[in-house]
Each structure stands twice: as C-alpha cells, then as structure tokens.
Amino acid sequence: xxxxxxxxxxxxxxxxxxxxxxxxxxxxxxxxxxxxxxxxxxxxxxxxxxxxxxxxxxxxxxxxxxxxxxxxxxxxxxxxxxxxxxxxxxxxxxxxxxxxxxxxxxxxxxxxxxxxxxxxxxxxxxxxxxxxxxxxxxxxxxxxxxxxxxxxxxxxxxxxxxxxxxxxxxxxxxxxxxxxxxxxxxxxxxxxxxxxxxxxxxxxxxxxxxxxxxxxxxxxxxxxxxxxxxxxxxxxxxxxxxxxxxxxxxxxxxxxxxxxxxxxxxxxxxxxxxxxxxxxxxxxxxxxxxxxxxxxxxxxxxxxxxxxxxxxxxxxxxxxxxxxxxxxxxxxxxxxxxxxxxxxxxxxxxxxxxxxxxxxxxxxxxxxxxxxxxxxxxxxxxxxxxxxxxxxxxxxxxxxxxxxxxxxxxxxxxxxxxxxxxxxxxxxxxxxxxxxxxxxxxxxxxxxxxxxxxxxxxxxxxxxxxxxxxxxxxxxxxxxxxxxxxxxxxxxxxxx
Amino acid sequence: xxxxxxxxxxxxxxxxxxxxxxxxxxxxxxxxxxxxxxxxxxxxxxxxxxxxxxxxxxxxxxxxxxxxxxxxxxxxxxxxxxxxxxxxxxxxxxxxxxxxxxxxxxxxxxxxxxxxxxxxxxxxxxxxxxxxxxxxxxxxxxxxxxxxxxxxxxxxxxxxxxxxxxxxxxxxxxxxxxxxxxxxxxxxxxxxxxxxxxxxxxxxxxxxxxxxxxxxxxxxxxxxxxxxxxxxxxxxxxxxxxxxxxxxxxxxxxxxxxxxxxxxxxxxxxxxxxxxxxxxxxxxxxxxxxxxxxxxxxxxxxxxxxxxxxxxxxxxxxxxxxxxxxxxxxxxxxxxxxxxxxxxxxxxxxxxxxxxxxxxxxxxxxxxxxxxxxxxxxxxxxxxxxxxxxxxxxxxxxxxxxxxxxxxxxxxxxxxxxxxxxxxxxxxxxxxxxxxxxxxx
Numbered sequence: 001x002x003x004x005x006x007x008x009x010x011x012x013x014x015x016x017x018x019x020x021x022x023x024x025x026x027x028x029x030x031x032x033x034x035x036x037x038x039x040x041x042x043x044x045x046x047x048x049x050x051x052x053x054x055x056x057x058x059x060x061x062x063x064x065x066x067x068x069x070x071x072x073x074x075x076x077x078x079x080x081x082x083x084x085x086x087x088x089x090x091x092x093x094x095x096x097x098x099x100x101x102x103x104x105x106x107x108x109x110x111x112x113x114x115x116x117x118x119x120x121x122x123x124x125x126x127x128x129x130x131x132x133x134x135x136x137x138x139x140x141x142x143x144x145x146x147x148x149x150x151x152x153x154x155x156x157x158x159x160x161x162x163x164x165x166x167x168x169x170x171x172x173x174x175x176x177x178x179x180x181x182x183x184x185x186x187x188x189x190x191x192x193x194x195x196x197x198x199x200x201x202x203x204x205x206x207x208x209x210x211x212x213x214x215x216x217x218x219x220x221x222x223x224x225x226x227x228x229x230x231x232x233x234x235x236x237x238x239x240x241x242x243x244x245x246x247x248x249x250x251x252x253x254x255x256x257x258x259x260x261x262x263x264x265x266x267x268x269x270x271x272x273x274x275x276x277x278x279x280x281x282x283x284x285x286x287x288x289x290x291x292x293x294x295x296x297x298x299x300x301x302x303x304x305x306x307x308x309x310x311x312x313x314x315x316x317x318x319x320x321x322x323x324x325x326x327x328x329x330x331x332x333x334x335x336x337x338x339x340x341x342x343x344x345x346x347x348x349x350x351x352x353x354x355x356x357x358x359x360x361x362x363x364x365x366x367x368x369x370x371x372x373x374x375x376x377x378x379x380x381x382x383x384x385x386x387x388x389x390x391x392x393x394x395x396x397x398x399x400x401x402x403x404x405x406x407x408x409x410x411x412x413x414x415x416x417x418x419x420x421x422x423x424x425x426x427x428x429x430x431x432x433x434x435x436x437x438x439x440x441x442x443x444x445x446x447x448x449x450x451x452x453x454x455x456x457x458x459x460x461x462x463x464x465x466x467x468x469x470x471x472x473x474x475x476x477x478x479x480x481x482x483x484x485x486x487x488x489x490x491x492x493x494x495x496x
Numbered sequence: 497x498x499x500x501x502x503x504x505x506x507x508x509x510x511x512x513x514x515x516x517x518x519x520x521x522x523x524x525x526x527x528x529x530x531x532x533x534x535x536x537x538x539x540x541x542x543x544x545x546x547x548x549x550x551x552x553x554x555x556x557x558x559x560x561x562x563x564x565x566x567x568x569x570x571x572x573x574x575x576x577x578x579x580x581x582x583x584x585x586x587x588x589x590x591x592x593x594x595x596x597x598x599x600x601x602x603x604x605x606x607x608x609x610x611x612x613x614x615x616x617x618x619x620x621x622x623x624x625x626x627x628x629x630x631x632x633x634x635x636x637x638x639x640x641x642x643x644x645x646x647x648x649x650x651x652x653x654x655x656x657x658x659x660x661x662x663x664x665x666x667x668x669x670x671x672x673x674x675x676x677x678x679x680x681x682x683x684x685x686x687x688x689x690x691x692x693x694x695x696x697x698x699x700x701x702x703x704x705x706x707x708x709x710x711x712x713x714x715x716x717x718x719x720x721x722x723x724x725x726x727x728x729x730x731x732x733x734x735x736x737x738x739x740x741x742x743x744x745x746x747x748x749x750x751x752x753x754x755x756x757x758x759x760x761x762x763x764x765x766x767x768x769x770x771x772x773x774x775x776x777x778x779x780x781x782x783x784x785x786x787x788x789x790x791x792x793x794x795x796x797x798x799x800x801x802x803x804x805x806x807x808x809x810x811x812x813x814x815x816x817x818x819x820x821x822x823x824x825x826x827x828x829x830x831x832x833x834x835x836x837x838x839x840x841x842x843x844x845x846x847x848x849x850x851x852x853x854x855x856x857x858x859x860x861x862x863x864x865x866x867x868x869x870x871x872x873x874x875x876x877x878x879x880x881x882x883x884x885x886x887x888x889x890x891x892x893x894x895x896x897x898x899x900x901x902x903x904x905x906x907x908x909x910x911x912x913x914x915x916x917x918x919x920x921x922x923x924x925x926x927x928x929x930x931x932x933x934x935x936x937x
Binding site: 042044045058062089091097098100101 | 801804805808809847848849935937
C-alpha cells in the first residue's frame with residue numbers, strides 16, 4: 001500500500017507469452033489480488049497461470065434466457081389472449097404452437113444481448129482511458145509486448161519489494177505508473193462535436209413529437225407494398241363487373257360441398273318448400289355440447305362484427321366507427337342479434353343469412369359446415385334469452401301513445417343502427433325533421449315525406465331510394481303491419 | 497511433409513482389439529437378427545409378416561443413418577479445413593466404410609418391395625395393379641352388382657388409388673429399387689474415396705491425398721445432400737404414400753448427423769477404456785464433439801418443430817393426417833416422449849460446458865441420444881403399420897429391440913474388421929499437429 005493517491009502501480013514487460021505465463025504464476029502464488037496481464041492476442045493457459053476463476057457469464061445468460069422465454073410466453077398470452085383477443089386464421093387466441101417461434105426469438109434475443117452487454121459490464125467496459133496508457137512503452141501491448149501490471153492499491157504492494165519481485169520472476173523492464181496530477185479535460189473540439197451530435201439527435205425526436213397526434217389527408221407511405229396493396233376485390237366492395245354490383249360472390253345455386261349432402265334438404269337450405277323453417281331441422285339435437293360448439297364458431301366467425309354478446313359491437317365495428325368519425329369509411333353497424341326483429345326471425349331465415357350473406361354481411365357457406373351453422377343459430381338463441389328484448393304484452397302496448405309505440409318498434413327492428421333521432425347523419429339520414437320535408441329520389445322526382453312515402457320505403461326501399469343512398473343497404477321490412485307503420489309515422493312526426 | 501515435434505504417445509493401433517470387436521459384433525448380429533427374425537416369422541399376422549418388415553426397416557434405417565452421418569462428418573471436416581477433428585476422423589472413416597456391408601442388409605427389403613402380400617410400402621402393390629380410373633370404376637360397378645354392401649369400401653379404395661396414382665411414375669417398384677441402388681453406389685463411391693485417400697496419407701510423403709480430399713469434398717457435400725434427402729423420401733416418407741413434407745430430408749439428416757457424433761463419442765470413449773488414443777483424443781476433442789451433440793439436438797428440435805408448425809398452421813388435410821395420427825391416437829404418448837426426451841431433456845442436459853468436458857457424463861448422453869434416435873425412427877415408421885385400422889396399437893417388443901441391436905452388431909462387426917489394417921488416427925495428416933495442440937478457450 002502507498003499513500004500517494006496518484007500512484008497507480010508498476011508495469012512489467014516480459015519477453016514472450018511463456019515468460020508472461022511463468023511470471024503470472026509467481027505473482028498468483030505471491031498472493032497479489034489487484035493485478036492484470038496484457039497481451040496482443042489471447043494466450044492459451046494464461047487464465048490458469050493467473051488463477052482467474054471461470055467466468056460467471058454463462059449463468060447470467062442462462063438466467064436471462066429463461067427470463068426471455070417467460071417474457072415471450074407472457075407477451076403473447078397477454079396481448080392476444082387477454083388484452084385484445086383477436087381471431088387470427090381461425091386459430092385459438094391462446095395456442096402454444098403458433099407462439100413458439102416468437103418465444104424462441106425472444107429467448108435468443110435476451111440471451112445474445114445479455115451475453116454481449118454483461119461481458120462489457122463484467123469487464124468494466126466501455127473504458128476510454130486507463131492509467132497504463134500514460135506509458136508509451138505500453139503501446140506495444142497491441143503489437144508484440146507482453147505486460148503484467150500490479151496496482152498500488154493491492155494490500156501486498158510495496159514499491160521496492162514489488163519491483164524487485166517482478167525483476168526476479170523474469171521481467172524485462174519494470175516501470176512505475178503514475179496518474180496525472182490534474183486530470184486532463186476533454187479536448188474542446190471533441191466537446192463541440194458531441195454537443196452538435198446531441199443537438200442533431202433531438203431533431204428526429206422533435207419530428208416524431210410534432211406529428212404525434214397530427215392529422216393528414218395523405219395516405220400512409222408504403223415502403224413495402226404489402227398485401228393491402230394487391231389488385232383484388234375486397235369483400236364488401238362494389239364493382240361494375242357483376243350485375244348485382246357486388247364484389248363478393250355467392251355460391252352457385254344448388255352447390256353442395258363434399259360430405260355435406262343430406263337427405264333432408266331443409267337441413268341444407270333452411271327452407272321447407274318455400275317457407276323458412278321455424279325450428280331446427282329434425283336431425284339436430286340441441287344439447288349443451290351443441291350450443292358450446294355454436295359458441296366456438298360464433299366467436300370465431302361472428303363475434304368480430306356482431307360482438308361476443310351479439311350486440312353488434314364487435315372489434316371491427318369499434319374500429320370502423322373511429323374511421324367513420326374521421327370520414328375515412330362508410331359503415332353500417334352490424335345487426336344487434338338480440339333485438340325483437342331477429343328474435344322473431346325464423347331459424348331457417350337465420351340459416352340462409354349465415355349461408356348466403358345479407359346486405360353487407362358476406363356468405364359463410366364456404367367456411368362453416370352445415371351442422372356448425374345450425375349450432376351457431378342455437379347459440380344465438382341462447383344469447384337472445386340472456387340479453388334479448390323483452391316484449392310488452394298487448395295490454396301494455398294498448399295503453400301507450402302511438403308515438404311511444406313507434407319509438408319502441410324502431411328500436412326493436414334495429415332501425416336506430418343507421419338512423420338517428422337527433423339530426424346526426426349516420427349511414428342513413430336522421431329522422432329529425434324528415435316528415436314533411438322534400439326528398440329527392442334516384443328516379444329524378446321529388447316527393448314529400450308523408451305516410452305513403454314512409455310505407456313504401458319500409459316495404460320496398462329500393463323503389464323509393466333517395467339520391468345518395470347506398471343501393472341495397474336499407475333492408476325491406478315486410479313483417480311490419482299497417483298499424484305499426486302508422487305508429488312509426490306518429491313517432492317520426494314528433495321529431496321536428 | 498515436415499515432421500511435427502509431437503510424439504504420438506500411447507497405443508494408437510487397434511491390434512488384437514480388432515478381432516475381439518469383430519467377434520463381439522458378429523455375435524450381436526447373429527443373436528439379434530437371428531432371434532429377431534425368428535420372432536418375426538413365428539408371429540402369424542396374416543399380412544405377409546408386415547410387422548417384422550416394419551421392425552427390420554426401422555433397425556436398418558437406424559444404423560444406416562448413423563453411418564451416413566459419419567460420411568457427412570468426414571466430408572464437412574475436409575470442406576471447412578477443420579483441425580480440431582483430425583484425431584477422431586479415422587473413427588468416423590472406419591464407420592462410414594461399412595456402407596457396402598449395409599447395402600447387403602438392404603437386399604432383404606426387396607421382399608416387401610416386390611411382394612403383393614406385405615404392406616410395408618403400400619404404394620408398391622398399388623402401382624403394380626394400377627389401371628385407369630375408368631377401368632376401376634367399371635370393376636367397382638361389377639363388384640357392386642355382385643356384393644352391394646362393399647360399395648363404400650370399394651369407392652374409398654378407388655378414390656385413394658386415384659389420389660396416389662399421379663405418384664406412380666416415381667413410386668413404382670423398379671424405379672425405387674434402381675434409385676436405392678444408385679444411392680448406395682454414390683455413398684459407397686464417396687466413402688471408398690475418402691477412406692482410401694485418408695489411409696494413403698498415413699504413409700504419403702506429401703499432402704497430395706489431403707488436397708484431393710479437400711477438392712472432392714465440395715462436390716461430395718452436394719451429392720450427399722441430394723442422396724440423403726431422396727433416401728429419406730423413398731425409404732421412410734413414402735411409408736405413407738399420400739403424405740409429403742419437403743423438409744423431411746433435412747429432418748432425417750439432423751437425426752443422422754446427431755447420432756453419428758454420438759457414435760464417435762462412444763467409439764472414442766471405448767478406445768480410451770482399452771488404453772488407446774488416450775493422449776490423442778483429449779477432453780478438448782470430447783468437448784467439441786459435445787458441442788456438436790448439443791447443436792444438433794437443438795437443430796433436430798428446430799427442424800422437427802418447423803415441420804410440425806407449418807403443417808399445423810396451414811391445416812391442410814393431405815398434410816395434417818401425419819400429425820393427426822401421431823397426436824390424437826395411442827401414438828400421442830410416443831410423440832410427447834420424443835419432444836421431451838429427444839429435445840427438452842438433452843437440451844438442458846448438454847447445455848453446460850462441464851457436461852461436455854466430463855467424458856463419462858458425455859458418454860451417457862451419447863448412448864441416451866442413440867436410443868432416442870432409434871425411437872425417432874420407430875415413431876416415423878411404425879404408425880404406418882396397420883394404419884387406420886381399428887384397434888391398431890403401438891407394437892413394441894423384443895423383436896424391435898433385437899433387430900436394432902443385431903443391426904448395430906453388423907456395424908460393430910464391420911468396424912472391427914476394418915480397424916485392423918491401419919492406425920486409429922490419420923498419422924500424417926497435415927493438420928494433426930494443430931489438432932493435438934488444440935484448446936477450447
């Protein structure tokens with residue numbers, strides 16, 4: 001030990017790797033602790049000569065590798081099974097085989113980064129300066145010099161004794177190493193460059209910050225033209241290629257998939273003659289397994305639009321509403337499956353809708369086997385029992401005003417998904433101020449919105465379509481009676 | 497060649513060990529194959545002894561893949577100019593030199609190939625009886641008129657036949673036999689070349705034999721990649737004539753090289769125990785062989801999972817039935833066993849550096865992985881026996897074990913015979929000096 005705090009220690013140079021190894025063995029046996037060897041290349045066996053213990057790096061890498069494994073599992077479980085369950089390729093939201101590649105990558109990433117950075121950390125890197133650099137002879141450590149340095153802070157260190165000791169164990173030269181009395185500052189030129197670099201690094205961050213929540217009318221820049229830029233028909237799009245204007249094609253009439261042929265044709269079509277089946281086909285036994293099968297398929301195929309509880313508020317709807325609010329999309333809300341209109345709908349009509357699609361809903365005959373379509377209907381019925389509209393009795397309805405009944409009917413039929421009562425336009429025009437106004441029709445005429453117009457647009461919406469209406473989006477409502485339409489008219493008349 | 501200042505201490509000649517090993521191997525082969533065959537032919541299963549032929553094919557592929565792995569080991573060491581492996585290279589040469597011997601044991605497989613009774617490669621009989629769809633439909637109609645209740649089965653047969661029929665230009669008896677013959681000729685040619693050149697180097701004055709091996713290794717590695725892939729497609733993948741997986745050749749290669757490295761560890765350790773090569777093959781060389789074992793344990797798992805995941809994710813019926821059969825029946829136990837014991841446990845077991853440097857522990861893992869390699873071959877082939885039949889189990893018993901042990905005996909016999917004529921290491925290999933001084937950091 002020495003009291004001179006600027007005194008670093010002694011530096012000895014050896015002839016060759018063999019001499020260095022032999023010297024290191026002696027230093028090791030003499031009980032020194034704060035010392036190190038420096039050679040231009042890794043010298044085999046030097047670790048043993050110095051008595052360096054085997055590195056603990058592998059254990060750190062193993063621990064972080066296991067951490068990465070757990071992080072990979074957690075990341076995918078939390079994001080896709082808990083926080084934002086979303087169906088991808090019809091796979092379960094939590095399925096290990098699909099997750100293994102990412103788990104593997106994250107494990108490798110954690111292990112590799114740990115190996116690299118922990119090695120730096122254990123070696124005390126990065127280190128820009130070392131007191132030994134003050135000795136010009138030390139430059140040979142990167143060329144042909146083999147050095148051994150003992151630090152003054154070693155408990156065994158005593159300048160004369162240590163220097164003599166190094167001489168006796170074969171050192172070519174022994175030098176004393178001192179720190180500078182005043183540490184040299186960073187050169188002004190480097191300092192200026194660092195400041196400029198730091199300031200320049202702020203520019204990209206400032207740009208990101210300034211456009212953080214800015215809006216733009218330009219489409220996003222697509223550097224890699226992914227699948228969203230293909231020449232293809234979109235499921236909901238329009239085209240002039242086909243007579244019905246739809247890009248989405250229904251199956252050829254009478255198509256029966258392999259293994260999907262049944263004696264009972266109503267099982268395949270949902271119809272008995274020209275009438276829709278009002279209950280499940282005879283071949284089907286509705287039990288809890290059947291309904292659970294329906295639930296599984298409902299959640300895969302239906303819930304993205306109709307919502308997990310059938311309320312018409314699925315993930316796609318929620319996304320589309322935000323896009324529609326920005327004027328980036330035209331969106332018809334998926335039907336709420338628990339309103340009275342759907343509760344009253346025949347099983348066969350529901351089946352036909354699933355099979356062939358309706359309005360903006362595509363057909364699912366190609367994706368969902370027959371029994372599973374019926375199972376979905378069973379599950380929809382279960383949802384309706386749980387969350388469905390509770391009908392009022394005839395007596396209760398009779399004492400209501402016509403306008404109140406009209407309001408109720410509009411909700412039960414799901415009209416309010418597209419039409420508001422407060423003047424805000426959705427896909428359809430708002431009801432506010434409709435009655436008595438002039439409506440320009442596609443046919444070129446202009447009509448006054450009266451009971452006759454309301455009746456026609458409910459019974460045959462295509463015939464009385466307004467200018468600007470999306471053809472075919474408005475459904476016909478043949479099930480409404482004249483009395484019910486009168487009630488609706490009474491309610492609409494109150495919305496001035 | 498300049499002489500190295502290194503003395504090759506210890507006993508580096510097989511000497512009187514060769515006949516002992518050969519006798520031992522011969523004994524194993526006679527007992528294993530003999531009793532195994534007897535058990536096979538005593539069991540009367542009314543399907544041309546198909547069970548025996550499956551077990552025989554598994555045993556044959558088990559040993560042949562080890563031998564092919566050592567051939568690849570040789571090629572790759574020359575190709576990359578490796579010096580660490582010189583001290584164990586002769587062991588791999590002694591193993592790969594047995595390709596002609598194993599070719600003899602491929603001959604019995606002509607029986608299931610050309611017999612109409614055996615259901616090993618089911619396409620063999622199908623391709624022979626193949627006729628146009630129209631004729632088949634005609635036959636079915638006639639049969640149906642005679643025995644209407646069989647119509648569904650008949651139609652299924654026609655459908656299956658039609659489904660596979662486009663493969664018959666490739667999968668037919670004669671072309672198959674010709675291809676397998678070609679593979680063995682190519683392997684034999686490569687093995688013979690590398691073995692002879694390496695032995696010639698032992699007494700050569702220059703390094704000409706080594707240089708010519710390096711030149712040929714570049715071509716050999718390509719030939720090897722093609723032949724082992726197509727061998728895998730032919731021998732094992734075609735057991736299920738409707739299934740296909742383009743990664744299957746790589747899968748077989750992974751298991752092949754893994755088991756070959758394990759085999760080298762066993763050989764080197766055995767020679768150590770008889771006092772041979774003790775100064776030549778050091779902990780450093782075992783450490784490197786251990787690294788290969790670890791790397792290829794992982795590579796095997798990586799390839800096995802790659803094959804599984806793509807098929808699982810795409811979920812196309814003509815591909816998934818391979819895994820459906822192995823995951824949803826009584827075979828699922830074997831599948832999980834493979835995942836856990838062929839991948840997860842040895843991965844943990846071989847991870848540490850200390851395991852790879854402890855030759856006794858490494859020897860344990862080498863034998864363990866060789867057994868798991870057999871399980872892998874069994875898992876690939878045996879589910880095709882009585883495929884799809886109700887009540888078909890997982891036939892595993894003394895016959896399977898005896899045939900595998902017997903086939904291993906053939907290999908040991910061959911190695912014993914080959915080991916007498918030359919030293920147990922490439923004496924004058926130009927890289928031997930570097931090899932003996934080699935140390936892992």
